[in-house]
Amino acid sequence: MHLRxxxxxxxxxxxxxxxxxxxxxxxxxxxxxxxxxxxxxFWRDPLMGIYVAIKMPLLVALTLACNGLLNxxxxxxxxxxxxxxxxxxxxxxxxxLAAVILGSxxxxxxxxxxxxxxxxxxxxxxxxxxxxxAHTVLIGFAGITANIHLHRMLAAKAPTRAAAxxxxxxxxGGNGFLGAQFSWILxxxxxxxxxxxxxxxxxxxxxxxxxxxxxxxxxxxxxxxxPALVIALLLLAAPILHAIQTxxxxx
Amino acid sequence: MxxxxxxxxxxxxxLEAPLPETLDLKTxxxxxLRRPQALVVRLxxxxxxxxxxxxxxxxxxxxxxxxxxxCFAKHEQLWAAPAKVTAGLIFAGLICFPSLYIFATLAxxxxxxxxxxxxxxxxxALAGLLLLGFAPAVWIFAESTDSLGFMGTLAIGAWIxxxxxxxxxxxxxxxxxxxxQKSPMIIWSSVFLLVTLQMTTSLRPILGRxxxxxxxxxxxxxxxxxxxxxxxxxxxxQNVPAPENSRETPPTNEGRNPFLEx
Numbered sequence: 001m002h003l004r005x006x007x008x009x010x011x012x013x014x015x016x017x018x019x020x021x022x023x024x025x026x027x028x029x030x031x032x033x034x035x036x037x038x039x040x041x042f043w044r045d046p047l048m049g050i051y052v053a054i055k056m057p058l059l060v061a062l063t064l065a066c067n068g069l070l071n072x073x074x075x076x077x078x079x080x081x082x083x084x085x086x087x088x089x090x091x092x093x094x095x096x097l098a099a100v101i102l103g104s105x106x107x108x109x110x111x112x113x114x115x116x117x118x119x120x121x122x123x124x125x126x127x128x129x130x131x132x133x134a135h136t137v138l139i140g141f142a143g144i145t146a147n148i149h150l151h152r153m154l155a156a157k158a159p160t161r162a163a164a165x166x167x168x169x170x171x172x173g174g175n176g177f178l179g180a181q182f183s184w185i186l187x188x189x190x191x192x193x194x195x196x197x198x199x200x201x202x203x204x205x206x207x208x209x210x211x212x213x214x215x216x217x218x219x220x221x222x223x224x225x226x227p228a229l230v231i232a233l234l235l236l237a238a239p240i241l242h243a244i245q246t247x248x249x250x251x
Numbered sequence: 252m253x254x255x256x257x258x259x260x261x262x263x264x265x266l267e268a269p270l271p272e273t274l275d276l277k278t279x280x281x282x283x284l285r286r287p288q289a290l291v292v293r294l295x296x297x298x299x300x301x302x303x304x305x306x307x308x309x310x311x312x313x314x315x316x317x318x319x320x321x322c323f324a325k326h327e328q329l330w331a332a333p334a335k336v337t338a339g340l341i342f343a344g345l346i347c348f349p350s351l352y353i354f355a356t357l358a359x360x361x362x363x364x365x366x367x368x369x370x371x372x373x374x375x376a377l378a379g380l381l382l383l384g385f386a387p388a389v390w391i392f393a394e395s396t397d398s399l400g401f402m403g404t405l406a407i408g409a410w411i412x413x414x415x416x417x418x419x420x421x422x423x424x425x426x427x428x429x430x431x432q433k434s435p436m437i438i439w440s441s442v443f444l445l446v447t448l449q450m451t452t453s454l455r456p457i458l459g460r461x462x463x464x465x466x467x468x469x470x471x472x473x474x475x476x477x478x479x480x481x482x483x484x485x486x487x488x489q490n491v492p493a494p495e496n497s498r499e500t501p502p503t504n505e506g507r508n509p510f511l512e513x
Contacts, residue, residue: 066387066388070388072384073380073384077381077416178387178391181392182391185391205395208392208396208398
């Protein structure tokens, strides 16, 4: 498999979800995420880099494994005509594309980590904040691109554009919902300078991502978490919906 | 290389062959997901044997989903929650079936009682399969949170999504058997949904724990949800300060910020 096939899949890409193809795409996703993950954790500590290189592919694998049945059922019920293995290949391809994008940026992010003030330096807090923002922007870009890509693949297979959009949104909702909780369980990824380097925080299964975010939204919005949540969701959804509307108009 | 934009549009599916003589579990599973119309036609014939298999699928999937819900409180709920969830759904199906036949007929469908029974069993089996799809995610949260409100919302959300697809299947049954009116099935679907939601209160506790297996106190489900949404499975520690501007009981992990532990 060439990278070009992954980035520019043909219309029949999902027709042959052979174990070999699935394994190749999974391999690309693991490689990209591992390389990028290493650069994410490297700033805190090289050991942290190794941990994150393991945890990033693990995050995707756990999400897809736990939601595999649901994704397959939704793909069939929402009318794309995709079977279970085709759904898995479509989602893996999207994750692999995001991984390839992030992996290709890994030299840049490694350079960023290399040049940032060390975690024990006086300006570490600011460096940490800037580091977080930079990676959030990159991951956001890769995620949005991958979802647009996924919609393109679905639209090529689905009988109607509405079916492709509904399936994309259902998958996005389901995987995003569970993936966020897995990211909570598998934390830390960036490595807060004041906390020690470890693979998982103590009692990783204790706690819930959404309750913590809800509390944070309440704090930063002065007790009005609902408007803050609506604004955050609109900011996340707007670029995806805009891209779907403009890049894939109705035939 | 052809890019997806230039790829030919999806071709219309070929004419469907009838379902095989023997409707085993795999065939029924495939038919529910891929060929609901062909399944409805097949269920009109006698000796399909699908009703029992659909009931079995429903039973097993609800027992498993109930077990996942029971993992939230553990202890006696590991067996009580699956029993209550399964019994509640069967009871709801039984008491709503007479009205389903009447409302389907009102909608214009020409369907026999046995065919409709098989279709209802199929719809519930489909909902059960979807709940099985949600089960791993629900289990992750059952092991991670103590908030009854969060778990209740998650479980009810999964149920509403699952039953929506079941209603969609029943709608295709009505449409493919000559039904022309939409409103009778919309009303029946609302009634069935309300009955199942009331079951969450009538059979309480399903998520939390109690000294009694069932309670005799009568309550409307919205009132029960309102009473329990802010509560936690574990007693709150006294040294955790309550957030300002909040009247609800704080969740157990409210002091933890994902953006400070990254």
